[in-house]
Amino acid sequence: MTQQVANNVVWHDGEVTRADRFNRLGQRGATLWFTGLSGSGKSTIAVAVEKALHKLGKLSYRLDGDNIRLGINKNLGFSQEDRTENIRRIGEISKLYCDTGIITLNSFISPYRADRDTVRQLHEDSGYNFIEVHVDCALACAEERDPKGLYKKARAGEIKNFTGIDDPYEAPIDPEIVLHTDEMTLEDEVEIILNYLQEHRYLILYR
Amino acid sequence: MTQQVANNVVWHDGEVTRADRFNRLGQRGATLWFTGLSGSGKSTIAVAVEKALHKLGKLSYRLDGDNIRLGINKNLGFSQEDRTENIRRIGEISKLYCDTGIITLNSFISPYRADRDTVRQLHEDSGYNFIEVHVDCALACAEERDPKGLYKKARAGEIKNFTGIDDPYEAPIDPEIVLHTDEMTLEDEVEIILNYLQEHRYLILYR
Numbered sequence: 248m249t250q251q252v253a254n255n256v257v258w259h260d261g262e263v264t265r266a267d268r269f270n271r272l273g274q275r276g277a278t279l280w281f282t283g284l285s286g287s288g289k290s291t292i293a294v295a296v297e298k299a300l301h302k303l304g305k306l307s308y309r310l311d312g313d314n315i316r317l318g319i320n321k322n323l324g325f326s327q328e329d330r331t332e333n334i335r336r337i338g339e340i341s342k343l344y345c346d347t348g349i350i351t352l353n354s355f356i357s358p359y360r361a362d363r364d365t366v367r368q369l370h371e372d373s374g375y376n377f378i379e380v381h382v383d384c385a386l387a388c389a390e391e392r393d394p395k396g397l398y399k400k401a402r403a404g405e406i407k408n409f410t411g412i413d414d415p416y417e418a419p420i421d422p423e424i425v426l427h428t429d430e431m432t433l434e435d436e437v438e439i440i441l442n443y444l445q446e447h448r449y450l451i452l453y454r
Numbered sequence: 455m456t457q458q459v460a461n462n463v464v465w466h467d468g469e470v471t472r473a474d475r476f477n478r479l480g481q482r483g484a485t486l487w488f489t490g491l492s493g494s495g496k497s498t499i500a501v502a503v504e505k506a507l508h509k510l511g512k513l514s515y516r517l518d519g520d521n522i523r524l525g526i527n528k529n530l531g532f533s534q535e536d537r538t539e540n541i542r543r544i545g546e547i548s549k550l551y552c553d554t555g556i557i558t559l560n561s562f563i564s565p566y567r568a569d570r571d572t573v574r575q576l577h578e579d580s581g582y583n584f585i586e587v588h589v590d591c592a593l594a595c596a597e598e599r600d601p602k603g604l605y606k607k608a609r610a611g612e613i614k615n616f617t618g619i620d621d622p623y624e625a626p627i628d629p630e631i632v633l634h635t636d637e638m639t640l641e642d643e644v645e646i647i648l649n650y651l652q653e654h655r656y657l658i659l660y661r
Contacts, residue, residue, distance in 0.1 A: 272513065294469055297470050298470055301470045306554075319543055319550075340547060343547070344554075346515075
């Protein structure tokens with residue numbers, strides 16, 4: 248657990264509620280958390296889901312390991328401690344977005360089970376929804392794709408602590424959704440996500 | 455400047471653009487940054503503006519020193535270094551919200567000019583709008599209000615590094631908006647903010 252340092256702080260209730268924002272947007276806020284190996288297809292799915300939600304008039308926002316690391320987490324590296332703090336901060340940001348009413352599409356390798364469970368707990372403790380999506384792709388397949396050429400560098404020893412090579416990936420035990428991206432089409436994957444969101448009433452559809 | 459630690463990171467362009475989100479919401483994302491002494495009225499104004507925007511069908515979200523410190527910044531205290539990192543992280547979160555299309559209402563004492571200027575720069579470098587609102591209230595007046603009893607504790611030496619008592623407040627030199635909360639009504643203050651947002655075309659009003 249991250250320790251609370253600051254004292255003299257209290258939560259402020261506003262006069263506009265979460266429910267007001269959800270009604271305004273016609274959706275409930277939620278965190279879709281795509282976890283999997285580099286090259287497994289996390290960002291590709293997130294971009295496709297974002298597009299599909301936009302077509303339905305729904306507002307989503309992508310939080311991405313690369314993007315976040317150029318901004319709020321630019322002062323963090325890839326040590327285990329920094330990875331943990333990276334994921335914790337992203338979890339807290341997702342929580343704020345949930346409360347705002349936005350569906351965030353989070354694409355992070357997030358290799359450690361304990362870190363993802365921390366984010367899940369953060370959400371559940373505050374009544375927000377954490378939807379863990381295991382983007383499950385065999386290492387051999389991800390390494391063959393190698394869209395950023397990172398596996399090649401990791402195998403050559405140019406990148407250290409690379410997940411799947413010299414750092415572990417701990418697969419989710421009971422994720423809300425599993426996508427076998429080495430066996431499915433992108434269209435099928437998007438449909439699974441949208442069906443999940445509709446079945447669990449995240450989208451208020453006006454007919 | 456905060457140093458970039460992680461390498462091998464690139465910005466991902468999605469297929470849904472910022473403009474798509476702004477059109478969906480009928481507004482442009484912006485950061486309203488309320489700065490001023492403890493007890494100057496920052497949170498009171500933010501709550502009132504949030505309510506007024508909601509009545510117009512606009513989506514805003516309040517980020518607040520107290521709320522943020524219970525979440526993403528729970529591992530920061532009140533040393534100068536921690537205050538600077540506190541404001542930097544909030545600035546980065548506001549930037550994400552701007553990009554999402556949300557108007558954030560940020561209430562932070564944010565006593566150091568350099569920290570606020572860093573947040574302004576972060577925004578302007580990426581084409582986002584930073585609207586600095588000086589919530590200007592005489593120390594004597596803020597101290598008399600003392601809504602949380604913090605001045606009393608600071609005077610008694612129970613709280614150290616308290617802005618206005620034993621830590622400086624550096625007023626903005628050229629803020630977009632100044633509110634003299636010891637001379638104005640809350641209604642007038644809200645009107646000034648809304649007029650600013652309308653005049654600068656942050657709100658797309660459908661008539």
